[in-house]
Each structure stands twice: as structure tokens, then as C-alpha cells.
Amino acid sequence: xxxxxxxxxxxxxxxxxxxxxxxxxxxxxxxxxxxxxxxxxxxxxxxxxxxxxxxxxxxxxxxxxxxxxxxxxxxxxxxxxxxxxxxxxxxxxxxxxxxxxxxxxxxxxxxxxxxxxxxxxxxxxxxxxxxxxxxxxxxxxxxxxxxxxxxxxxxxxxxxxxxxxxxxxxxxxxxxxxxxxxxxxxxxxxxxxxxxxxxxxxxxxxxxxxxxxxxxxxxxxxxxxxxxxxxxxxxxxxxxxxxxxxxxxxxxxxxxxxxxxxxxxxxxxxxxx
Amino acid sequence: xxxxxxxxxxxxxxxxxxxxxxxxxxxxxxxxxxxxxxxxxxxxxxxxxxxxxxxxxxxxxxxxxxxxxxxxxxxxxxxxxxxxxxxxxxxxxxxxxxxxxxxxxxxxxxxxxxxxxxxxxxxxxxxxxxxxxxxxxxxxxxxxxxxxxxxxxxxxxxxxxxxxxxxxxxxxxxxxxxxxxxxxxxxxxxxxxxxxxxxxxxxxxxxxxxxxxxxxxxxxxxxxxxxxxxxxxxxxxxxxxxxxxxxxxxxxxxxxxxxxxxxxxxxxxxxxxxxxxxxxxxxxxxxxxxxxxxxxxxxxxxxxxxxxxxxxxxxxxxxxxxxxxxxxxxxxxxxxxxxxxxxxxxxxxxxxxxxxx
Ligand SMILES: Nc1ncnc2c1ncn2[C@@H]1O[C@H](COP(=O)(O)OP(=O)(O)OP(=O)(O)O)[C@@H](O)[C@H]1O
Ligand SMILES: [Mg+2]
Numbered sequence: 001x002x003x004x005x006x007x008x009x010x011x012x013x014x015x016x017x018x019x020x021x022x023x024x025x026x027x028x029x030x031x032x033x034x035x036x037x038x039x040x041x042x043x044x045x046x047x048x049x050x051x052x053x054x055x056x057x058x059x060x061x062x063x064x065x066x067x068x069x070x071x072x073x074x075x076x077x078x079x080x081x082x083x084x085x086x087x088x089x090x091x092x093x094x095x096x097x098x099x100x101x102x103x104x105x106x107x108x109x110x111x112x113x114x115x116x117x118x119x120x121x122x123x124x125x126x127x128x129x130x131x132x133x134x135x136x137x138x139x140x141x142x143x144x145x146x147x148x149x150x151x152x153x154x155x156x157x158x159x160x161x162x163x164x165x166x167x168x169x170x171x172x173x174x175x176x177x178x179x180x181x182x183x184x185x186x187x188x189x190x191x192x193x194x195x196x197x198x199x200x201x202x203x204x205x206x207x208x209x210x211x212x213x214x215x216x217x218x219x220x221x222x223x224x225x226x227x228x229x230x231x232x233x234x235x236x237x238x239x240x241x242x243x244x245x246x247x248x249x250x251x252x253x254x255x256x257x258x259x260x261x262x263x264x265x266x267x268x269x270x271x272x273x
Numbered sequence: 274x275x276x277x278x279x280x281x282x283x284x285x286x287x288x289x290x291x292x293x294x295x296x297x298x299x300x301x302x303x304x305x306x307x308x309x310x311x312x313x314x315x316x317x318x319x320x321x322x323x324x325x326x327x328x329x330x331x332x333x334x335x336x337x338x339x340x341x342x343x344x345x346x347x348x349x350x351x352x353x354x355x356x357x358x359x360x361x362x363x364x365x366x367x368x369x370x371x372x373x374x375x376x377x378x379x380x381x382x383x384x385x386x387x388x389x390x391x392x393x394x395x396x397x398x399x400x401x402x403x404x405x406x407x408x409x410x411x412x413x414x415x416x417x418x419x420x421x422x423x424x425x426x427x428x429x430x431x432x433x434x435x436x437x438x439x440x441x442x443x444x445x446x447x448x449x450x451x452x453x454x455x456x457x458x459x460x461x462x463x464x465x466x467x468x469x470x471x472x473x474x475x476x477x478x479x480x481x482x483x484x485x486x487x488x489x490x491x492x493x494x495x496x497x498x499x500x501x502x503x504x505x506x507x508x509x510x511x512x513x514x515x516x517x518x519x520x521x522x523x524x525x526x527x528x529x530x531x532x533x534x535x536x537x538x539x540x541x542x543x544x545x546x547x548x549x550x551x552x553x554x555x556x557x558x559x560x561x562x563x564x565x566x567x568x569x570x571x572x573x574x575x576x577x578x579x580x581x582x583x584x585x586x587x588x589x590x591x592x593x594x595x596x597x598x599x600x601x602x603x604x605x606x607x608x609x610x611x612x613x614x615x616x617x618x619x620x621x622x623x624x625x626x627x628x629x630x
Contacts (some may be wrong), residue, residue: 169362169364171360171361171362171364172364172365172366172367174331174351174358174360174364175358175360175364175365175366175425176366176377177331177351177352178329178330178331178351178352178354178355178356178357178358179352179355179357179377179378179381179425179429180352180353180355180378180381180382180429181352181377181378181381182352182381185381189377190366193366193368194366194367194368196368
């Protein structure tokens with residue numbers, strides 16, 4: 001048997017599975033978006049003309065951008081300790097990365113609610129210490145959503161960053177040090193730029209993941225910070241607007257696709273230049 | 274022409290390095306003089322890179338001291354020593370252009386922008402990379418990357434330049450060119466060079482002195498001609514190239530000459546101070562082939578085992594009547610005609626070409 005056909009035999013079932021579970025349903029959603037309730041592009045026009053939909057898109061973008069910056073920056077520090085720290089630091093970081101995977105999204109969102117709410121731990125402490133007289137609104141707003149999502153997504157940013165940091169040639173850092181560069185200069189001018197592909201990869205993973213978030217914003221946003229996934233859910237399950245929900249889904253998919261393409265190009269350019 | 278650099282003298286005193294229980298270097302003492310070109314030579318795993326890492330400050334010795342111009346530098350961190358280092362594999366900054374790579378050490382030193390620009394473009398010309406300044410390292414050939422690494426190490430005029438097998442990935446032509454360039458750079462800058470190589474010929478051609486290592490020990494430290502022609506032990510003699518070793522019996526020293534017997538022949542050699550040196554050693558290229566016993570010098574009777582034609586030279590493998598193997602290397606033009614395996618011949622050499630080992 002020739003190599004290509006053996007390859008196809010091995011990968012074929014997976015392709016079939018992906019087509020059945022992702023492609024076919026998505027094509028169905030695309031069909032809804034141009035047929036329900038009437039044929040044509042009316043739903044797209046309605047979606048893009050609806051101020052509520054636009055507000056939600058804009059809010060989603062804002063929250064996801066903040067979450068991406070926060071999660072990637074935090075994950076960078078965590079990964080640095082993991083890849084370059086001592087054995088003790090490594091163990092602690094591994095536990096901190098693994099344990100959250102065992103706890104459900106729901107539990108973690110309620111955990112943050114307990115910490116951040118007006119009668120929660122943080123406000124309680126701050127008031128007890130006399131720092132605050134009135135509780136600070138930390139939750140049921142965008143801030144709470146960003147905190148909860150960032151926390152959830154940090155572990156996902158760790159892996160692309162770790163692979164970039166591990167594949168980095170130690171001698172390049174030595175070369176910089178040998179020329180008299182301070183630790184800060186080596187870090188900012190050599191180490192960070194050399195992990196650029198990892199940073200972009202981590203940012204992409206976090207951003208795309210964040211776009212689809214549903215439970216965390218619903219709980220920590222308290223219905224006031226509706227994001228696009230929740231909006232689609234509302235349109236399809238709580239109102240008969242299937243066509244509009246489908247159109248929003250397709251716009252979201254198209255946005256993600258464009259973003260992916262742009263990032264791939266960035267990474268490739270960085271590698272070849 | 275580059276301005277002469279204030280070169281430094283570095284010293285190692287009883288330096289040792291352990292990795293766990295493994296001894297990578299033991300009791301190394303040497304002084305590398307100002308403007309010297311010292312080559313570290315030795316088989317794989319003999320500790321060359323380890324010594325270079327200790328000199329540069331990236332590794333700390335487990336015992337012993339280091340000095341810089343007579344002052345102790347054992348505890349000085351690498352960034353303060355700021356010796357130029359060319360790593361094996363070049364270690365260029367992949368995200369910076371050639372110019373930015375070379376400018377990096379000058380920016381670290383906070384030189385004025387105009388000076389940085391001038392010096393970077395001068396050194397780019399000097400290493401023959403004019404027109405490549407805006408490329409990334411990944412867009413350069415191996416030899417060009419090598420030259421960027423050299424330029425980056427030279428541009429800030431470090432007092433010492435450490436080079437770890439910098440030509441290992443280059444083809445023969447490029448290697449020759451780069452050797453020429455290194456020699457010129459060394460002459461023009463006057464920097465102290467410490468160079469690591471696996472290539473004996475390269476070491477002999479470039480160095481003012483060669484340090485030969487085996488299993489973490491310094492075997493000999495001397496000028497190229499001396500290590501080649503007067504090695505202090507059998508390891509050094511054999512590491513630097515082929516050599517014939519003839520055990521002598523009844524060795525006696527009489528003033529400025531020593532004599533002994535090998536098989537049926539009385540052989541003469543310069544005496545040695547080392548006790549136990551009873552082998553006569555001769556390099557193959559100093560032996561000549563004769564059809565009859567030559568009138569002067571040493572000679573040993575043998576038969577031709579086989580010939581290997583190498584173009585300008587021919588290698589002859591001989592076997593003596595006692596069964597010892599000899600190797601000769603002769604210009605093909607000087608070879609007597611009609612030689613074939615089994616022919617009875619004499620291998621002769623001038624008495625001054627042999628030495629006791
Ligand atoms: N970090 C380390 N940990 C443990 N052993 C090491 C370490 N670095 C080097 N060694 C050992 O020390 C010995 C000397 O290594 P070194 O790299 O100095 O050899 P070398 O002479 O440069 O060899 P090569 O010519 O192959 O580069 C080797 O046996 C090596 O395995
Ligand atoms: Mg080495």
C-alpha cells in the first residue's frame with residue numbers, strides 16, 4: 001500500500017467524525033441563517049442593524065481582549081516559573097495548572113461570586129480593615145466577568161507558551177548576557193521577542209475560547225453583561241428568532257476565521273523574516 | 274584597519290570542575306597572554322567547552338581560581354567579564370536583523386547612536402557582509418551567520434574573545450576562508466583569542482600556542498611546532514597525527530646522543546630527560562624509502578605491505594622482519610619505480626627527526 005492511501009485510511013475516520021459533528025451542523029446553521037423565517041440575507045441585515053446585537057458584539061470584543069491580555073500575561077509568569085524555576089516551583093505550578101481542570105466551570109464561577117460579591121470575602125475584609133466604607137461593585141459587571149474568565153483561561157495559555165520557552169536556544173540568552181546585558185534587558189529584548197510565536201498562539205487560543213464563553217458571563221455578569229454566546233442562546237432557545245441567532249453565529253464564525261488567518265500570517269512572517 | 278584593542282591576560286590556577294561525581298576538568302593551570310591565540314584541542318568530551326564556559330563565567334569552577342590581568346575574577350559574573358563569545362551554532366538573535374545583532378552589545382554599553390551606526394557599518398564591511406545588514410539571520414548562509422557572530426563578538430572590542438568550534442558546520446572552502454579571516458582579525462585587533470576546535474590542522478595553522486586536553490586533564494601546552502614535533506607523551510603524539518613508535522632495547526645515553534637497538538638495527542636519537550622514555554618516535558612524513566641501506570642516518574629493514582596513492586603523496590605501509598608496522602608518507606614524485614607488495618626496502622630518517630617518547 002502506498003503512503004498516501006495508508007495515511008488516508010488512518011486519518012479518514014477522524015475526518016468523517018469531524019465532518020459529522022462540526023461541518024454538517026454548521027452547514028445547517030448557515031442554511032437557517034438564509035432561510036428562516038424567509039429566504040435571503042434579511043437576517044444578516046437585521047443582525048447588523050440591531051443596536052442590541054452590535055452592543056453585545058462590541059462588549060464581547062472588549063471583554064475578550066481584556067481577558068486575552070490578562071490571561072496571557074499571567075500565564076507568561078506562571079510558565080516562566082514552570083519552565084525555568086527550581087523543582088519546588090515546578091511542582092507548585094504543575095498543581096496550580098492541573099487542579100483547576102478538575103473543578104467545573106460552574107463551581108469556579110460561583111467561587112468567584114463568593115469572593116467578589118458585595119457581601120463577599122474581599123469586600124468583607126476591606127470593610128473590616130476600614131479601607132472601604134461602602135462595598136465595591138466587583139461582580140455582576142464586566143469586571144467580574146473578566147476576572148472569572150481570565151482565571152479560567154490561564155492554564156490554556158500555558159501550553160503554547162511552554163513549548164515556545166522550551167524550544168528556545170539557551171545559548172542565545174548566554175550570548176546576550178556575555179555581552180554585558182542586564183537580566184531585565186535579556187528578558188525584554190531577547191527572551192520575550194523569541195517567544196513571540198508562543199505569545200501569539202496563546203493569545204489566539206484564549207481569545208477564541210473566550211468568544212464562546214457562556215456560563216461564566218451568565219453567572220458573574222448577572223445578566224447585565226450579556227456576551228455573544230448567551231445572545232445566540234437567547235435568540236434560539238427563548239425566542240423564535242432562529243434565523244437571527246444563526247446569522248449571529250455565522251458572523252462570529254467568520255470573525256474567528258479572519259482572525260485565525262491574520263494570526264497565522266503574522267506567525268509565519270515572524271518565522272521567515 | 275581596526276584600532277588595536279586593550280587585550281587582557283587571563284589565568285587559571287588549579288581549576289577543577291565536577292558535575293556531580295563526574296570530573297570534567299581537573300587541576301588546570303595555564304596563563305593566556307595578552308594578544309595570544311590559544312587553541313584548545315582534544316577529543317570529544319575532554320572538557321574544552323567546559324573550560325571555555327568557566328573562562329567566560331557561565332559556569333563556576335568547583336575548585337581553583339581565575340585571574341584577569343593578575344586580579345582574581347573567579348566570582349565575577351559573565352555580564353561583568355563581558356568577554357566576546359562565539360558559541361557553536363552561532364547563537365544569533367533570530368528576531369533581529371544583522372545590524373541589530375551587531376549593535377546589541379554597543380547598545381548595552383549605551384554608546385551614542387551615531388557611534389553605534391558608524392562602528393556597525395565598519396565591522397559589517399570588515400567581515401564582508403556589506404548589503405546584508407537588513408536581513409534576519411535565517412536569511413543568511415552558514416558562513417555568513419558565522420561572520421555575523423564574529424562581528425557581534427568583535428564590535429565592542431572585548432579584551433578576550435572565546436570561540437567554541439566556530440567553523441564546525443562549514444565546508445572546506447568556507448572553512449579555509451574563515452581561518453584566513455580569523456588570522457587577519459587577530460593580527461589587526463590584537464585581542465586575546467581562545468579557540469576550540471576538533472581539527473588538528475586548523476589548530477596548527479592558526480595558534481600561537483595549543484593546549485591539548487584528554488579526559489579533563491591538560492596534557493601539553495606549547496607552540497604548534499613543539500607539540501607536533503616534540504610531544505610530551507604518547508597521547509599528544511598520536512592525537513596530532515600518525516606517528517611510528519619503535520620500542521628500543523638497551524638504550525644508553527652518551528653526552529648529546531642516545532642509542533639503542535630496534536630489531537637488528539642500532540638507532541641513534543637525541544636523549545630525553547624523561548625517565549621511562551624508551552620508544553623512538555618518527556612522523557611518517559620524515560621517513561624516506563630506500564632500496565639499499567642508506568649511508569647516513571637511521572634505517573630499518575622492512576618489506577612493503579601495501580601502497581595507497583593519495584595524489585601528490587603516497588602512503589606506504591611496511592612490515593619489519595620482527596613484524597612491526599611502519600607508515601611512510603612520501604611525495605609521489607620521489608618514489609622509486611616498480612614497488613609492489615613484498616619488495617624488500619629500507620625505511621630511513623635523519624637522526625634529528627626522531628625523538629624519545
Ligand atoms: N552540565 C553538565 N552536566 C553533566 N556533565 C556535563 C555537563 N557539561 C559537560 N559535562 C560532561 O563533561 C565532559 C566534558 O564536556 P565538554 O562539553 O567540556 O567536552 P568537549 O571537550 O567540549 O567535547 P566536544 O568536543 O564533544 O564538544 C563530558 O563528559 C560531558 O558529558
Ligand atoms: Mg564542546
